[in-house]
Amino acid sequence: xxxxxxxxxxxxxxxxxxxxxxxxxxxxxxxxxxxxxxxxxxxxxxxxxxxxxxxxxxxxxxxxxxxxxxxxxxxxxxxxxxxxxxxxxxxxxxxxxxxxxxxxxxxxxxxxxxxxxxxxxxxxxxxxxxxxxxxxxxxxxxxxxxxxxxxxxxxxxxxxxxxxxxxxxxxxxxxxxxxxxxxxxxxxxxxxxxxxxxxxxxxxxxxxxxxxxxxxxxxxxxxxxx
Numbered sequence: 001x002x003x004x005x006x007x008x009x010x011x012x013x014x015x016x017x018x019x020x021x022x023x024x025x026x027x028x029x030x031x032x033x034x035x036x037x038x039x040x041x042x043x044x045x046x047x048x049x050x051x052x053x054x055x056x057x058x059x060x061x062x063x064x065x066x067x068x069x070x071x072x073x074x075x076x077x078x079x080x081x082x083x084x085x086x087x088x089x090x091x092x093x094x095x096x097x098x099x100x101x102x103x104x105x106x107x108x109x110x111x112x113x114x115x116x117x118x119x120x121x122x123x124x125x126x127x128x129x130x131x132x133x134x135x136x137x138x139x140x141x142x143x144x145x146x147x148x149x150x151x152x153x154x155x156x157x158x159x160x161x162x163x164x165x166x167x168x169x170x171x172x173x174x175x176x177x178x179x180x181x182x183x184x185x186x187x188x189x190x191x192x193x194x195x196x197x198x199x200x201x202x203x204x205x206x207x208x209x210x211x212x213x214x215x216x217x218x219x220x221x222x223x224x225x226x
Contacts, residue, residue: 005049006158007040007056008145010165012138013193017166018213021189029217030076033058036216037085039208040162040187048206049160049185055085059145061138062090089148091140146173153180162187162206166194174201189213 011031019026041053058080063070081088108126109119145165150173152158160183163170174184178201186202188194189210199205208216 003051004054004158005044005051005160005162006054006152007037007162008149008165009036009040009056009058010141010145010163010167011058011060012141013165013167014189014216017189017193018217020193021210021213022217024217028220030220032216032218033080033083033086036164037083039212039216041085043162043206048204049162051160053085054158055087057087057089057145057148059089059091059141061141062092064092089144091138091144142167142169146170149173149177149182150180153177153182156180159183160185163202164188164208166198168195168197171195171197171201174198178203 009031014031014036015026015029018031019029022029036058037056040056043049044051044053060077060080062077063073077088077090080086105123105126108122112119112122145163146169149161149163149170153161153176159181161177162185163174164187166186166188178184183203184201185204185206186194186198187206187208189208191199191205191207194205
C-alpha cells in the first residue's frame, strides 16, 4: 500500500454546508477548487495524515448540453479541470419544476376571488415580482465517489482517503475501502451534516474551521449567456 492520501470532494455537500456555515446564499458563492486542494494538501503539514498528498477528485453535476447554462458551466469546469492536483469527475444535474409554484399560485387566485379582485391580474402582478426557480439535484455523484474509492483502494493507489462528503449512500463504499486496508477521514465544516452511519464508520473526523471554509469559496460571477 503506497504512503499517500487522496481527497474525495462532494462539491454539492461542500457547497450546501459551507454556504450555511458562512451564512451565504448558495447562489452567491462557488466552491474554489484550487484553495480546497491546497487545504487538503496542507493536512500533511498539520500531521492529520502522515502520508504525502497524491490528488483530489472533484465531484459535481453537469447540465445537459441543451441547457441554457451549459456553456457558462463548461467554462467553470474547464478552469477546475486545469487546476493542479484536481481530477474533475462529473455526474449530471436533474431539474424539475418547483413543487411550491402551483399551490402558491392557486392560493393567490383563491385569495383574489375572496376579496373580489380579478385572479388573473393578481397572478400577472405576482409573476412580474417573483420567479420560481426549478429544483436542481445532482445525480450520479455518490455513485462516482463510491466507485472511485473502491476501485482505487482495490488497486492500492492510496492508503488514506480524506472525504469531504457526508451522504449515507457512501457508507458501503467506506466499508469496502476499509476492507482493503484504507483509512477513512471525514472532513466537514459541520459534523451535524454528516450522516450518522458515515460518522460511525469514519476512522477519524476533521473539522474544517470557518476561516478555512471561507477560503474555499469565491463570489459567483454573473454569466452573460443566461
